[in-house]
Amino acid sequence: MQIMENAPAKINLCLNVLSKREDGFHEMEMVMTTIDLSDRLTFTIQENDITVDSNSSFMPLDERNIVVKTAQLLKETYHIDAGVHIYIDKIIPIAAGLGGGSSDAAATLRALNQLWKLDLSLEQLAELGERIGSDIPFCVYGQTAYVTGRGEKVKPLPSFPSCWVIVVKPFKGISSWTVFKDLDVDSLPNYSIDQLVHGIEHESFDECIRYVGNALEEKASQQNPRILTVKEKMLEFGAEAALMSGTGPTVFGLTQNLTKAKRIVNGLKGFCKEVYLVRHLN
Missing domain, CATH: 3.30.230.10 (Ribosomal Protein S5; domain 2)
Incomplete structure (x- = not known):
């Protein structure tokens, strides 16, 4: 079987x-x-x-x-x-x-x-x-x-509003424990998850993208500065939002426009080898 x-x-x-x-x-x-x-x-x-x-x-x-x-x-x-x-x-x-x-x-x-x-x-x-x-x-x-x-x-939760996800993995990987090691929790930013959840529940992509964020992004970027470079390029090329996933180093961008998503992918292929264009799963 x-x-x-x-x-x-x-x-x-x-x-x-x-x-x-x-x-x-x-x-x-x-x-x-x-x-x-x-x-x-x-x-x-x-x-x-x-x-x-x-x-x-x-x-x-x-x-x-x-x-x-x-x-x-x-x-x-x-x-x-x-x-x-x-x-x-x-x-x-x-x-x-x-x-x-x-x-x-x-x-x-x-x-x-x-x-x-x-x-x-x-x-x-x-x-x-x-x-x-x-x-x-x-x-x-x-x-x-x-x-x-x-x-x-x-x-x-209800499904996140329908959108395209551009996923970029910089070459150098990061082990999770190295990001959490000696982490100064009090110095980290705190993002409004309640507002993000509200946006999801009301199927508002515009509200959702205002409240995405990753408190570990700065710490991980100290190990791999390419994270911030990729994030900046994503936003420059037109992503409505961009941030690191988990403990990194992968960065993803969000947009509801397929033409824009393809343009972002083409722009980022010059910076990283591993670039993917996918949908989120309902």
Whole structure:
């Protein structure tokens, strides 16, 4: 038996860091959505073992892989006798702030729930995903949402207003922990998420773009100044809004005009190799 599952990238429309928690993580407040830039995972049932293969040479294929960790957690928690072979067709850039690994893990939870006939709810899958990574609960649901805690508290929202998303990944990746290391929370900007949520609920693209923002952008830009360069070029070429996703270094721009979106893409191809034009997912 074989199942295929899409694992879409996520973007942070707004990201605030509220405080440093006693457990070492940071208390976050975010609005996130998914975009039509997806890894494709194929799951084939086999005897006992969990094995992984991929078209990407930039990820481990052993127990260090987040997909393997996720499958093992599910297998051990529910005492599954069967195994699975997982092939990851990797499209989402790695170490990019797009949640590719988390989305792969979420896709693994959804697919194995079917393949191993576990009949678990999305809420149960999200709780399992939380044990592996902070972004996985959001990726399990895979829709626009208000997200708090360290990422595990997910409140679904209506779909973000229809638009084109220009995604640009500068060459140098960033590890999330390096952005949060020695982070001075009190010095960070704080964006009006309530206003953004209001814009989403009223399907107002113009209101939404006034309130997007990422409190980690300046810190990440110290590691990779190309982030600000790409953002400035996006706005110069006509994007209605542009900001970094997650801990970076990927920058995305938003516009409802396809002609303008194509012009932005053509303008940015001279600055970065990895440039994508996609829609957000409803």
